[in-house]
Amino acid sequence: MKRSKEGLAGYLFAAPWLIGMSVFLLYPLASSIYYSFCDYSVLKPPVWVGMENYRELFQDEVFWKAAGNTAMYAVMALPIGMATAMGLAMLLNSKVRGMTVYRTIFFLPSLVPMVSLAVLWLWLLNGEHGIVNELLKHGGIKGPNWLGDPAWSKPALMLTGIWGVGNSMLIYLASLQDVPTSLLEAAQLDGANAWQKTRNVTIPMISPVILFNLVMGIIGTLQVFAVPYVMFPGGSPARSTYFYAMYLFDNAFRYNKMGYASAMGWIMFLVILTLTFISLRLSDKHVHYGGS
Amino acid sequence: MIRLNDIALPGLALAVLAAIAASEKMTDRSNPPGPVRITYWEKWTGAEFDGIKGMVDDFNRSQNRIHVDILSISDVGNKTMLAVSGGIPPDIAGLWGPNVPQYVDDNAVIPLDDFCLEAGIKEEDYIPAYWQIATYKGHVYALPSTPASTALHYNTRLLQEAGITKPPVTLEEMDAMAEKMTKKNPDGTIKVAGFLPAEPGWWNWGWGYLFGGRLWDGKDKITANSADNVKGFEWVQSYSKKYGPAQVQSFKSGFGNFSSPQNAFMSEQVAMEIQGVWMHNYTSLYAPKLKWAASPFPYPSTRPDRKDTTFVDMDVLVIPRGAKHPKEAFEFIRFVQEQKNMEKLCLSHQKNSPLRKVSDDFWKRHGNPYIRLFDRLAYSKNAVNTPRIGIWPEYQSEINNAFDEIALNRKTPQDALDAVVARMQPKLDQYLRRLEMRQKVNH
Numbered sequence: 001m002k003r004s005k006e007g008l009a010g011y012l013f014a015a016p017w018l019i020g021m022s023v024f025l026l027y028p029l030a031s032s033i034y035y036s037f038c039d040y041s042v043l044k045p046p047v048w049v050g051m052e053n054y055r056e057l058f059q060d061e062v063f064w065k066a067a068g069n070t071a072m073y074a075v076m077a078l079p080i081g082m083a084t085a086m087g088l089a090m091l092l093n094s095k096v097r098g099m100t101v102y103r104t105i106f107f108l109p110s111l112v113p114m115v116s117l118a119v120l121w122l123w124l125l126n127g128e129h130g131i132v133n134e135l136l137k138h139g140g141i142k143g144p145n146w147l148g149d150p151a152w153s154k155p156a157l158m159l160t161g162i163w164g165v166g167n168s169m170l171i172y173l174a175s176l177q178d179v180p181t182s183l184l185e186a187a188q189l190d191g192a193n194a195w196q197k198t199r200n201v202t203i204p205m206i207s208p209v210i211l212f213n214l215v216m217g218i219i220g221t222l223q224v225f226a227v228p229y230v231m232f233p234g235g236s237p238a239r240s241t242y243f244y245a246m247y248l249f250d251n252a253f254r255y256n257k258m259g260y261a262s263a264m265g266w267i268m269f270l271v272i273l274t275l276t277f278i279s280l281r282l283s284d285k286h287v288h289y290g291g292s
Numbered sequence: 293m294i295r296l297n298d299i300a301l302p303g304l305a306l307a308v309l310a311a312i313a314a315s316e317k318m319t320d321r322s323n324p325p326g327p328v329r330i331t332y333w334e335k336w337t338g339a340e341f342d343g344i345k346g347m348v349d350d351f352n353r354s355q356n357r358i359h360v361d362i363l364s365i366s367d368v369g370n371k372t373m374l375a376v377s378g379g380i381p382p383d384i385a386g387l388w389g390p391n392v393p394q395y396v397d398d399n400a401v402i403p404l405d406d407f408c409l410e411a412g413i414k415e416e417d418y419i420p421a422y423w424q425i426a427t428y429k430g431h432v433y434a435l436p437s438t439p440a441s442t443a444l445h446y447n448t449r450l451l452q453e454a455g456i457t458k459p460p461v462t463l464e465e466m467d468a469m470a471e472k473m474t475k476k477n478p479d480g481t482i483k484v485a486g487f488l489p490a491e492p493g494w495w496n497w498g499w500g501y502l503f504g505g506r507l508w509d510g511k512d513k514i515t516a517n518s519a520d521n522v523k524g525f526e527w528v529q530s531y532s533k534k535y536g537p538a539q540v541q542s543f544k545s546g547f548g549n550f551s552s553p554q555n556a557f558m559s560e561q562v563a564m565e566i567q568g569v570w571m572h573n574y575t576s577l578y579a580p581k582l583k584w585a586a587s588p589f590p591y592p593s594t595r596p597d598r599k600d601t602t603f604v605d606m607d608v609l610v611i612p613r614g615a616k617h618p619k620e621a622f623e624f625i626r627f628v629q630e631q632k633n634m635e636k637l638c639l640s641h642q643k644n645s646p647l648r649k650v651s652d653d654f655w656k657r658h659g660n661p662y663i664r665l666f667d668r669l670a671y672s673k674n675a676v677n678t679p680r681i682g683i684w685p686e687y688q689s690e691i692n693n694a695f696d697e698i699a700l701n702r703k704t705p706q707d708a709l710d711a712v713v714a715r716m717q718p719k720l721d722q723y724l725r726r727l728e729m730r731q732k733v734n735h
Contacts, residue, residue, distance in 0.1 A: 005302060012305030016312065039726050042377040043398040043613075047730055056722075061715065128546030148541035150700070234689055237541070238696040253370050255686045256398055 036262035046259065053263040063264070065239055066247040069154070073243065074221040077158045082217060085165040086210070089172035090198070103173070110166025118230035121160040122147065150240035153232060157241060160227055168213045175209040176202065207287040211279065218275050222268065225249065244268060327359040330383035330617045332624070335368040335607070339573075343640025344386070344437065350636075351627045358620045360384070369395075372612055376400045381612035383621040386437055389425040389606040390678040396428045397682035397727055401610040403431045407622040413629055421604040421675035422646040428680060434608035435625050436646040438638050440568040441670045442495070442603045443662070444590065448583045450484065450563040459587040463502070463527070466564065466590045471534070473563040482535060482543040487564045489528040489699070490544065491556055495566060495603050496695040497688055500524035501676045502601050503592055507687070508679050512724055514716045516691065517709035523592075525705035529698050537701045553578040568605070572660040573642040586662040588669060600672040606646060644670060683723045687716050 011018070036053055038046035057063050092103050112120070124132050125146035133143030146156035179202050187197045203210070225245035228235070235242025244264070252261035334344055341364050348362045363382075365371055372385040373395070387395065395401045408414070413435070415423050421441075426434045444466075446459055454473045460466035470486025477483045485491075489499060497507070500521030507521070508514050515521070532540060547561065548554020551574060556562040558579035566589055575582050591598040609625045611618050627633055631647055635654045638645045642660055644667045655663065669675070678684055694708040703711075 009301035009305055012302055012309065015305070015309060039730070041398050041730075042373065043400050044730050047726070126545055127542040145538065145542045145545055148545045149538070150702075234692060236696060238700055238702060239693050250686075250689070253373075254689075255683070256373065256394065 032262040032265060035259050036266050038259045040259040040262075041256040042258050043256070049259070053260050054267075057260070057263055057267065062239070062242070062247060066235075066242050066244045069235075069240065069242055070222055070224065070244040073154055073157065073224060074218065076154065077161045077221050077224075078214075078217045080158065081161055081165055081221075082168070082210070082213060084162050085168040085213065086172050088165065089169045089176055090202075092169070092173055093176045107166040107170060109163040112163070114226040115230050117160060117163060118227045121156075121163075121227075122231055125156050125159070147231070148237055150237045153237060153240045157224075157228055157231065160231070161221075161224075168216070171209055171213060172206065175206040179205040204288045207283075208289055211283045211287050214279055214283075215276050218279065219272055222272055222275075327357055328617055328620050329359045329361055330620050330624070332360050332362045332384040332386070332621075333365040333368050333372060333382040334362055334386040335365065335388070336386070337364050337366075340438075340641050343637055346640060347628060347633060347637050348624075350633065351624055354627070358617075358623055360624050373398070373400055376612045376614055379614055381614050383611065383615040383617050384624060385610050385612050387434070387608055387610055389434070389608050390684055392425065392434050392608060392610070393428050393680050393684065394682045395610065396431075396433050400613055401433050402613050402615070402618060403433055404435065404611065404622065404625075405432050407619075407626075408432050408435075411622070411626045411629075413626065417629075417648060418646055419648055419670045421670055421672075421677060422606050424680075425604070425606045425677055426608060434610045435629055436634075437607040437609050437628060438641045438643045439604065439606040439646040439670065440570060440643050441605075441666045441675065442566050442568045443586045443588055443665060443669060444564060445557060445567040445571055445584055445586050446564040447557070447560060448585050450560065459585065460564075460590045462593040463590045464593050467530070470564065474535075480539075482539055484560065485535070485540075485543065485562050487531070488540065488544070488556075488562055489531050490540070490695070491547070491562050491565050492550060492567065497678075497691040498603055498676055499528050501674075502589070502595075502598060503527070504595055504598055506679075507691070508681055508720075512720065514687070514713050514720055516694075516712040516716070517706065521709055522705050525695070525698050525709060527592075528695070529701065529705055532699050532701050537699065540699070550574075551578075555579075557584075558582055566603075568603075569643045569660060569663070569666040570641065572662070576659065586665055588665070598674055600669055601674040601676060602669040602672055604670055604675045604677050646670075681720070682727070683716075683719060686719065690716055 035046055037048060037050060039049050039052075040046035088106055092099065092106060096102070109117075124130055127133065127143070127145035127148055130143070130146070132146070136143040144152040146152050183201050183205070184197055187201050192200065223245050224243050228241045228243055229246055229249070232241040235246055245268075248261050248264045248268070251257045251264065332348065334341060336344060345362055348360045352359055368385060369387055369391050372381060372387065375381040385401075392401075418426070418436070419439075422436055422439045425439075426432055426436060444459065450473050451457075451459070451469070454469065456469050456472065460469050466487060473484065473486035474482065475484040490496065500507070500516075500518070501524070503520040503523040505518050505520035505522075505524055506515055535543075543561075544556075547556040548559070553559065555574070555578065557565050557567070557571075558575055560582070567586075571586075575584060588600045589602065591601060609628065611621045611625075615621055628637065629647075631649055631651065634647055635645055635651060639654065639657060642658070644663060645654065650667070660666070679687065681687065690712050694703075694712050697703040697708045698705050
């Protein structure tokens with residue numbers, strides 16, 4: 001009797017969240033599957049069109065362009081971002097006076113809101129008056145037109161992405177501090193040098209965190225939206241920065257093609273699901289969990 | 293024995309839920325006493341918003357049955373759309389003129405024909421180009437707030453420096469003058485450009501009209517690659533070829549925001565550009581010392597029939613579908629249409645009036661020395677507005693992309709515009725087919 005009453009109270013207390021979750025998450029999720037098979041403009045009842053949205057998507061040049069841009073961005077930004085985050089974490093893990101100050105400094109940029117970050121980088125990377133090109137000029141290099149040249153717009157965006165590594169850096173840092181000193185000392189006694197210690201002790205010990213950051217990175221880079229949306233209106237120049245999420249947004253909110261956008265959303269979901277699954281599978285051999 | 297906890301916990305949980313429900317009820321303010329309150333969402337901020345707010349205050353003071361609450365809303369088109377679909381739209385929305393067809397096709401705004409008839413608002417009262425923006429498929433769906441037309445703006449100081457005394461009349465004259473006024477730095481980069489088709493970039497889609505092109509046939513055919521349009525974009529590309537696309541790109545990247553002293557025209561980096569009637573407002577604010585003048589945009593010497601080509605645009609007031617007080621909403625819209633009020637509003641935005649009748653006082657009090665030119669241009673038979681077509685947002689992004697490809701010299705105008713047609717024609721076909729299908733479902 002008492003148990004069930006407690007159970008009831010539990011559900012009632014959780015009810016606001018449960019209701020919120022069903023109304024604002026499960027219901028929209030489920031309906032977006034349905035809408036992806038419809039012609040739906042939000043304002044009129046959806047009309048069933050079967051697979052037409054999906055068929056059309058696969059023949060849509062801009063869809064492929066946006067998907068290609070996104071894949072290329074992910075392939076460039078993900079390894080560089082992860083390496084930067086891990087490298088910084090390792091540096092910030094060393095025992096130097098005033099380390100907390102350095103850690104704060106390197107973490108700070110990731111607290112800058114996306115839109116401010118985008119505007120700031122618009123200034124830094126300005127082709128005429130930007131500080132980046134000004135510095136390059138001092139080094140005797142003629143800087144490219146980062147924002148106006150289709151060949152340089154994606155690398156420009158990647159640079160801004162590096163500013164956001166603070167969060168994953170922090171996660172690496174926490175896991176680095178969990179690497180047992182006993183193991184490192186044992187390796188040292190066996191005559192391992194710094195690189196061998198990193199390679200054979202540290203990296204295996206933090207491998208679950210690397211995997212976690214990899215998966216989060218895949219999700220994050222494939223969904224890149226806010227910064228390019230502000231920095232490169234309409235994916236300019238010549239759609240070189242038109243990413244998947246931007247095309248999805250335009251379809252949904254500028255062209256009022258909610259059905260088409262829903263289909264895009266589900267394709268993205270499946271791609272991310274597959275990539276995550278693959279990375280989990282591939283990592284089986286390489287990731288070591290301390291508990292097991 | 294029942295312990296306190298047995299009742300208290302579920303009781304507290306229920307109380308929380310009840311409180312949520314109650315707060316929902318308490319915030320429901322459907323029928324307060326006093327005048328009918330209607331909401332008005334407006335896109336403008338800053339000085340333009342103040343002008344509109346003044347109009348709302350005038351209206352609220354003029355009678356005591358209706359009270360308009362105005363709210364400045366960013367991205368008003370989207371938010372209105374979503375509010376309509378959620379069943380809680382504002383009573384009035386201040387949209388952009390080019391939005392109208394899309395909103396009508398999506399059933400998001402209500403027709404105003406009956407209201408207009410009752411209030412005696414007639415087509416004859418308005419300059420035709422503006423009336424056209426307010427109507428779609430034979431019905432009135434919107435009425436003006438403030439309109440605009442465009443003309444060539446030129447920097448008289450730079451013109452004189454280059455030894456030119458008169459503004460260009462034909463496009464060829466303008467090209468020659470632009471060349472004379474262009475200055476380069478010692479390293480070959482551009483210091484001052486005589487003219488750039490991509491500046492300010494708001495009418496990139498429209499250069500074909502200058503040569504007599506159209507973007508669609510008015511029914512079901514996309515005509516972006518017609519010979520006249522190709523000529524227009526070849527002219528655009530001639531500037532990239534002259535200056536070098538990379539040079540133009542890097543020069544352009546140094547321009548500041550439109551609404552700032554670093555604006556390319558105001559900071560004398562570009563000597564001539566196409567701009568709207570509002571430009572005077574901004575030059576007096578950000579570059580009061582700038583010496584400029586306006587004249588009709590030049591036409592190609594081969595097409596004298598394209599004289600006085602101007603882009604017309606208009607901010608509009610609509611009543612979204614599902615608005616709770618459409619009658620009261622129209623009462624306000626009608627108030628804005630009265631000549632006296634409309635002139636006051638247009639003066640506050642420093643624009644021309646959409647009405648045919650204009651008082652002497654309006655001309656006298658208007659700050660823009662070229663206001664009569666902009667007014668005259670609005671009557672031009674070559675007044676161009678955006679295609680009245682529901683898929684215009686998508687079509688426009690396609691043309692803008694083609695413009696990029698052309699300006700960057702990556703594609704010939706013919707190829708780029710062929711690609712636009714190849715992409716947009718099936719989309720238009722599908723759009724029209726689905727529109728028909730949806731209408732069938734609705735009836």
